[in-house]
Amino acid sequence: MPCKSNDELKELVNEARKITKSGRVADYIPALGKANPNDLSIALNFPDGRCFSAGDIEKKFSLQSISKVITLALVLMDRGKEYVFERVGMEPTGDPFNSIAKLESMAPSKPLNPMINAGALAVTHMIKGESIEDRFQRLLQFVRELSGNDGIQFNQEIARSEYDTAHLNRALCYFLKQHHIIEEDVDELIDLYTKQCAIEMSCLDLARIGIVFALDGKDPQTGNQIMPAKIARICKTFMVTCGMYNASGEFAIKIGIPAKSGVAGGIMGSVPGKFGIGIFGPALDDKGNSIAGIKLLELLSKNYNLSMF
């Protein structure tokens, strides 16, 4: 069923687009700096296959930190809960996503959660496979299954651009290696992580992934369980507590749904049992979240009473 353009959503997009002027596109990954700060798009995907959209829906963007939820689900299936949470914690940090501070101040050193870069790098390290290529292909296949789109690829220019400039992420990896949380070659892990972050899609694909989490891991079309319900629920809980970086508390109060953002401007939302949301708006606020994307979710949540609290 094609995604229908929707007038109510169009009005919300027009309203939220005004705020893009107060944001900035991320440019610490140079290739992301090319995005048009005015872009804004949204799609909603429902269990019965209906899909509504508005804005620049043909625009593709890289998942960046949104991929952290997906790798966490894959690794929980690969390794089990005990193994994963022996190496990565479950607590929000209140620090920016790329902070190194708590790694040094906590004893024993262990990343606080899988949604900050240190924790996500440890999670990517745990993806099973024979080689970097094999591990990446397993992840890509999983993303294709979640999105119901076999055409999903990664953006090579963005992956390369991050690989060449990921000095802080390399520092996090060396720290984790010193503390035996990761064992592999740091450049190889950065290669895998930057490809993971560069997986590219539209807001329609992202809404389709959002609904799988909203339905506790069930494929809305086939009814197959893509991941165990328990794992989908762990992922959704992390989306609530840490999904919007160090703005997660305010987001929970104002909007009240599980969501995960990325610095390319994507936000994936999962309204439990109801629908999936995909948003793209590359102008970011000072915490690194899509500024118009958050505005759009605020309007949606208020108009349709979406808060789960």
Ligand code: GLN
């Ligand atoms: N690839 C990005 C990084 O590691 C992802 C960060 C993000 O989206 N917040 O810096």
